[in-house]
Amino acid sequence: MQKNILEYLESTVKVCPDKLAFSTGKEGMTFREIYTHSRSIGSFLADNSFYGEPIAIIMDKHPRTLTAFWGVNYAGCFYACIDEKMPEARMSVIIEKLSPRAVICDAKNKKTADALGALRVYLYDDICDYEVNERALADIRARQSSTDAIYVAFTSGSTGTPKGVVAAHRSVIDYTETLCEALEFDSDTVFGNQTPLYFDAPLKEIMPTLKLGATTYFIPKMLFSFPIKLVEYLDEHRINTICWVVSALVQISSLGALENHTPKYLTKVAFGSELFPRKQYDLWRTALPEADFYNLYGPTEATGMSCYWKADRELSEDEPIPIGRPFDNTDIILIDEDKRAEQGEICIRGTCLTMGYYNDKDKTDAAFVQNPLNTAYPELIYKTGDIGRINERGELVFLCRKDSQIKHMGHRIELGEIESAALKCEGVRSACCVYDSEGKRIVLYAVGESTPEAIAAALREYLPRYMLPASIEKLDVLPFTANGKIDRKGLKERAEKALS
Amino acid sequence: MEKLIAILSSLHPDVDFESNDSLIDDGILDSLDIVTLVTEINATFDVIIPAEEVVPENFNSAEALMELITRLDEE
Numbered sequence A: 001m002q003k004n005i006l007e008y009l010e011s012t013v014k015v016c017p018d019k020l021a022f023s024t025g026k027e028g029m030t031f032r033e034i035y036t037h038s039r040s041i042g043s044f045l046a047d048n049s050f051y052g053e054p055i056a057i058i059m060d061k062h063p064r065t066l067t068a069f070w071g072v073n074y075a076g077c078f079y080a081c082i083d084e085k086m087p088e089a090r091m092s093v094i095i096e097k098l099s100p101r102a103v104i105c106d107a108k109n110k111k112t113a114d115a116l117g118a119l120r121v122y123l124y125d126d127i128c129d130y131e132v133n134e135r136a137l138a139d140i141r142a143r144q145s146s147t148d149a150i151y152v153a154f155t156s157g158s159t160g161t162p163k164g165v166v167a168a169h170r171s172v173i174d175y176t177e178t179l180c181e182a183l184e185f186d187s188d189t190v191f192g193n194q195t196p197l198y199f200d201a202p203l204k205e206i207m208p209t210l211k212l213g214a215t216t217y218f219i220p221k222m223l224f225s226f227p228i229k230l231v232e233y234l235d236e237h238r239i240n241t242i243c244w245v246v247s248a249l250v251q252i253s254s255l256g257a258l259e260n261h262t263p264k265y266l267t268k269v270a271f272g273s274e275l276f277p278r279k280q281y282d283l284w285r286t287a288l289p290e291a292d293f294y295n296l297y298g299p300t301e302a303t304g305m306s307c308y309w310k311a312d313r314e315l316s317e318d319e320p321i322p323i324g325r326p327f328d329n330t331d332i333i334l335i336d337e338d339k340r341a342e343q344g345e346i347c348i349r350g351t352c353l354t355m356g357y358y359n360d361k362d363k364t365d366a367a368f369v370q371n372p373l374n375t376a377y378p379e380l381i382y383k384t385g386d387i388g389r390i391n392e393r394g395e396l397v398f399l400c401r402k403d404s405q406i407k408h409m410g411h412r413i414e415l416g417e418i419e420s421a422a423l424k425c426e427g428v429r430s431a432c433c434v435y436d437s438e439g440k441r442i443v444l445y446a447v448g449e450s451t452p453e454a455i456a457a458a459l460r461e462y463l464p465r466y467m468l469p470a471s472i473e474k475l476d477v478l479p480f481t482a483n484g485k486i487d488r489k490g491l492k493e494r495a496e497k498a499l500s
Numbered sequence B: 001m002e003k004l005i006a007i008l009s010s011l012h013p014d015v016d017f018e019s020n021d022s023l024i025d026d027g028i029l030d031s032l033d034i035v036t037l038v039t040e041i042n043a044t045f046d047v048i049i050p051a052e053e054v055v056p057e058n059f060n061s062a063e064a065l066m067e068l069i070t071r072l073d074e075e
Helices: A006-015 A032-045 A063-074 A089-098 A107-114 A134-143 A170-181 A203-212 A221-225 A225-238 A246-254 A280-287 A359-367 A414-422 A452-459 A488-499 B002-011 B031-044 B062-075
Strands: A021-025 A029-030 A053-057 A078-081 A102-105 A120-124 A149-155 A163-168 A190-193 A216-218 A241-245 A268-272 A292-299 A307-310 A332-336 A343-350 A368-369 A380-390 A396-401 A405-408 A410-412 A430-436 A439-446 A473-476
Touching: A006 A032, A006 A107, A006 A203, A021 A032, A021 A063, A021 A203, A029 A063, A029 A292, A032 A063, A032 A134, A053 A063, A053 A107, A053 A163, A063 A078, A063 A102, A063 A280, A078 A414, A089 A163, A102 A107, A102 A307, A107 A120, A107 A149, A163 A170, A163 A292, A170 A203, A190 A203, A203 A216, A221 A225, A221 A246, A221 B031, A225 A246, A241 A246, A246 A268, A246 A280, A246 B031, A332 A380, A343 A396, A359 A380, A368 B002, A414 A430, A414 A452, A430 A488, A439 A452, A439 A488, A452 A473, A452 B002, B002 B062
Parallel strands: A021 A216, A053 A078, A053 A102, A078 A149, A102 A120, A190 A216, A190 A241, A241 A268, A268 A292, A439 A473
Antiparallel strands: A021 A029, A149 A163, A292 A307, A332 A343, A343 A380, A368 A380, A380 A396, A405 A410, A430 A439
């Protein structure tokens, strides 16, 4: 029985050691190189007495970064990949929560890594050729269980502090197996990766590559601004499979690039993380009539994606794209008032569940709860906060959120985190943040002496770029509903009207 | 030019668009900015920027963008 994700690497390296595993297009690494260097890093960490603890990683997106991830795993530790572009204030909140004893970085991010205040900062280049300690690595493996953590992935938190989702080997193995089967990946799959490495999203490409001996290209971020150059890149590397956030696909289709520049080798297009505007979806389907399209759905807390829908029929004009059915070995229950319902909160059950939030028992207990349908023995389910229903074909359809979490440009954002950042700005007394889902804009309403310009500038200190409001408006007072709550619905309507 | 600078400044209030000529090379404009820019420029200047013109050279400075708009306007 497989208990460790590294077994994927160990069996693939025997089959195709010299095959290109991961590449930026300019620089790449073979399976053998990844295997060798990750075992070196693992040995180095083991010899320096790191075990069963978090190691932070601050590196640019590169095959080396993955090698560092797996080096950490070889030592029986778990990694937390930190977005190097995140504002310092947010980074320090995450580091405080994680308290890692060591950070691994590349030369470019050395200064940022040094500023984190961890006990040790190691340069990747200094440790990647360390002498392998076979004995130590074997001992570590023998002690490990599939419930040991692999990574902590930080996601937006409604109170202002990001939450660190802890995933163990078993859920990532479960995801890898069922995903490869459902989407029919094989060793000839060439992935063009879009999502950043500091989330769980790139597991879609990374894990199948490791398991099947496939290849993944990390597409340079800049290309997503320039559709034709992006299509040229896909063709140059014969990329046949992409799993992108919807906004990246829309970027190509909305600028009209598909008409004369259709990717030549693309046979599989998986998308997710937000609703695909029908017009743009249709443009893609028309441009690539032979390709398979998949809608993916799932929260980080249930490891990557949980559900998929293969576009095997034409949708009627106003029909939303279904999220389909769960992957094998995953169960979805719709729950309303602790009972199974036709329409209710999407709750997930199965091996796919992650371990919970790092150093945050309260938030873990609130989201990972006893299955209300089972009163006989302990069994956890994860409450997604998404409301769904089953359509007449038995497919799951996403309806809305229960709370103020939004999906914007593929990022999962708690509006509460933006509000709490706004309240930290000088001269802001109260704030309410809404999402104009038509115009795809985050709009902040603020009360206080400060100006919209000053608030905009101050927010950059606390929030990553994708969370910054597109518009900030000052109000004399926030509107309230009859029962004394902030009238979010009214403000949302106001935001949506402002542009139309 | 003023209208263009106003659009650019609304995206990044802290950047001096009059002088900066490496907006793409320095990673100041990201993909979200490009889509917003194309949409706003199309609406404001009554032009259509075709996909073929959405290339780094045309977006590296306000001046390059203005040249593009003028060129499209004349065609």
